[in-house]
Amino acid sequence: MKILVTGGTGFVGSHSVAALVAAGHDVRLLVRSPDRIGPALEPLGVRTTVDHVVGDVTDPGSVARALPGCDAVLHAAAVYDLDARARPAIARTNVAGARTVLRAAVDAGCDPVVHVSSTAALLRRRATVTPDSALSRTRGPYIQSKVASEAVARELQGAGAPVVIVQPGAVLGPDDPHCGDQARRLRDILRGRYPVWPSGGLHVVDVRDVADVHAAVFTLQAKPARYLVPGHFVDGATMFATLRVLTGRRLPCLVVPSPAMLPVSWTMSALQRITPFHLPADHEGVVFIGTATRCDDTRARDELGVEPRSLIETYGDTIRWLHRTGRLTDSQAGALVPR
Template identity: 30%
Template sequence: MKSLVTGATGFLGSAVMRCLLTANHQVRVLVRPDSDRKNLENFPVEITEGDLRDHQSLSRAIKGCDNLFHVAADYRLWVPDPETMHKINVDGTRALILAATEEGIKRIVYTSSVATLGLKQDGTPANEETPSNFSAIAGYYKRSKYLAEQMVKQLTDEHQLPLIIVNPSTPIGPGDIRPTPTGRIVLDTLMGRMPAYVNTGLNIAHVDDIAYGHLLAYQHGKPGERYILGGDNMTLLQILQTIDEINGTQKNRINIPIGLMLPMAWLMEKIASFTHTEPRATLDSIHMAKKLMFFSSDKAHRELGYQYRPSIEALKDAVKWFKENDYCN
């Protein structure tokens, strides 16, 4: 049983890779030539070089595989060139799935995002049926994932593909080498760079639980269905205070109204356009923060047997990993 995993050099993809190896899958990973391969070290995987923008490399990568776990995505909250993100997240996904279809792949698990889902106005957890629409989505990343998921659904229906969609919430834990935007929240809190907060909320889940959810979707998921893989719903203040508790520190933070953050984010984006470094806050991220991004994993629990550990364990493992790998120096 050979499975191709995309995005295995990254945070969630590497966790999926480890999970599949534990489940005795033979694993081939698609890796860009210039990728940091730290998350692949000492794991018995077959490496094939390619890029989601190089469609010929995708056909070579999928050849001889039984299953596909497409986890890779360009996950940034700010990009100088949105077209690059579209080519990876939308066009690359389409090319890869069509290549898998031609190869006669037995099972496909596509990693979407809760970013494609609607949110409830009253702050109660949204689910797979909560309506969403493109015009209400803030940010190039979220828009690209929404378009990609719509395209994946269409391909699944047209070709009767054995494809299951999973919608991870906010993964936290070890192996976040870049780190991701959420990992930066953990790291910035440890480094004392989070003196303020806005009234928003996230769904926090251990990266290894989300990875195991991918395996459960492969084993038990119904083609054409989507499943939220999440954890505990927490306000941003609760997240920051929990990290403080784990770190043995105590901070007093200022609550900043979202309206006051907008000009600050605008300035950071202007500076980033010259420095070509991702700003710590963006206009899109501030607009996203206007709502509580709370979700329910009840469907995945009911139909897949998905379970998740308490969010404090995810945050503990993330703090431990960042410290052990010298990110806090």
Template identity: 35%
Template sequence: MRVFLTGASGFVGSYTVAALLAAGHHPRALVRDPGKTAKVLHAIGVPAEHVELVPGDMLDEAAVAEGLDGCDAAVHAAAAIGVTGREADIVEVNVTGTRNVVGGAVARGLGPVVHISTVAVFVPPPGPVITTDGPLAAPRTDYGRSKLEAERYVRALQDEGAPVTILYPGGVCGPRQPTLDALMEGLAGALGKAWPMPRGGVSIIDVRDLAEAVARTVTAGRGGERWLLGGHYLTWPECADLCDDLTGVKCRRLTVPGSVMLGLGSALDLAKRVKTFDYPLTRDAAEFMVKLVPTDDRPALDALGLTLRPARDTVEDGLRWLAAAGHLDARKAGRLAPDTARKEQQMPTLVQRTIGPIMQRVSGSPLFARIGPKIVPPLDRALHKVSGGRFLLGQALVPSLVLTTTGAVSGKPRQAPLACMPEPDGTWIVVGSNFGREKHPAWTGNLLRNPDAEVSFRGRTVAVTARPLDDAERAEVWPDLLKVWPVYDRYVERVDRQLRIFRLTPKADLGPGAR
């Protein structure tokens, strides 16, 4: 189906584009800045040319109408964010946008139409579990009121029989968030500092699981449902314990009575009426922290056949990315801090200092070019299998990974142990050196034919998309590659071909079994 989509440059929207593509649909995204959207999609492994990007704004009824024409279904994921601050026209922006997109899709007979709301419209809940039958909230912030008014508008369409499905996600977490929201910003700010421990907790759903839920809703052609997808509920002490365990860095707990949190949020709301300033706590945010309870996600999970990732995997991926992107100090990230090639060059191991120069001379010799390919790859594959993906022969000297490609001729999976240069954003650079031999290594041809591949790096397996670097990009990374493995220069001198260089970017949706 051709699916109209808003919010493609945002966290949920960009991953939804990836999930829709994986399901075989054709996304058409209404975006204000196609260049920005292309960069966001590229960061999660989605080539922009696979998506129809239509310039426009959800407030422009004519632009929305033109984008909807010719589509079969629609997903409304865009919203002006303001849960931590004030924005005078945010109610008008979000409500008008919802009327144009959801209302316009219904008027044109599209179905299903998916509206992404938030579990916050049910907070504070009347009981120990949030259900879709619960009463709606009475928010105080402009953002909260905008979500509530949009919710009422969409529910009215449902009552009239429109094929609209409303999804209510909890705190969305995961890697590569274009702009930090309250949950991810809160995690980055709390780690390594005093962490408030009121009663209540947080619901965490992986952005990739939420995107998959949207895609499955579209594929199933469902409409008229209201589905909670709060995700895994953790009390604040449980969330802090999980972060401590993942990072190895203990954060200080600060017990704060719920009444104090609520009172402080109210006081800050009053202060912001006198003088505008940014501070993450509002009365609505405090109420969410103190009064949130688990959500009844079972109806949605059963209907969609969806199994959520463990909260541990989601939080680990999120924190690892926060550290790699510079949002979280390496000391606070602990063992999740990025292990980059530059860092490894600054702190060489004893093996690297003593054996490294010898191995570089040996590896650059013509003799090794003849015997190395017969010895090193088979041995590395065996070590990789025995160690559960945690050890390779060359790993003591340079960062190394095992790349699994699809054979260009055979169509079968092919494994290639490779030296690599990890980058701070979670991508890898690999070079088709082939031990300095004249022919390109087979794995490079496989990637040119099918860029979808899989990387096993230090015990973690990640689905990736490969892209060959252009001349400008090659010139930019080459000095750093020589710091990782100076022998590349000797390979270049010995062969007539240009060494192929690829950037391997983790894909948006790795599936529930990703590690």
């Protein structure tokens, strides 16, 4: 199958390209900057002469140039960042990109058309959600962009289009080409920048497990379909305990009720817009964790055979990669430094 992949120079997209190529597919990338293909794909062992079209997912002309000859699409391009400075880019990109790519792919007869959504689209306070739960009413620029993007995909599904929606949890793992939001937060935790953490929790999934699911959905017979791929539910106590076991460090941290953190994170995110360096309290992140939404991944386990790898493996490999690439010092990576 020839598969058009958007976001192939990003974290989820690059690992998904590697999984699709390993599964025997041909891939074409729609990229803004071809010079990013090498740095994203070389560490994953994918040949960087991969077919590509230069363009933007919000531009119908770019998408029209990229689709001919492709049988299927994986739409993994979007802006994922809870830093308040990313809001304009999120507003410009996420919903417009989903609308442009998914509709054009369906109109071109691609099958399947896979949309990378997020557990963010399903957030519900202290509830357990399934892939078919109602879309979230939780506020926040990124969260609402994922809600509105998934609404586009669900509308197409409602009309019978062969659209598959994958809803990953917070994604971690090695080889993140942009060192994105989750990897930077883990790096900053190990740099001691998070002495307090909000109560609640969120799901954390390994990027390699998400990539395997993306490869698996291209073999599905029954479409439309939706799959939650959340990984493990992680609260502050679990995360810090895991990091202490892995690094051998003390990593002191106080878990604070998230409602008490909201006014502080709101103020810091307002200040963030005029601050050149990152302030370690993204309001949307506190909101996200505070909902403590639990995700039911029974369908993905049963139909796709997904078994999430352990948190120890995911956090361990991510920290080793952060250290190997010079983002953590020996003392910050602790016991994970190769001897």
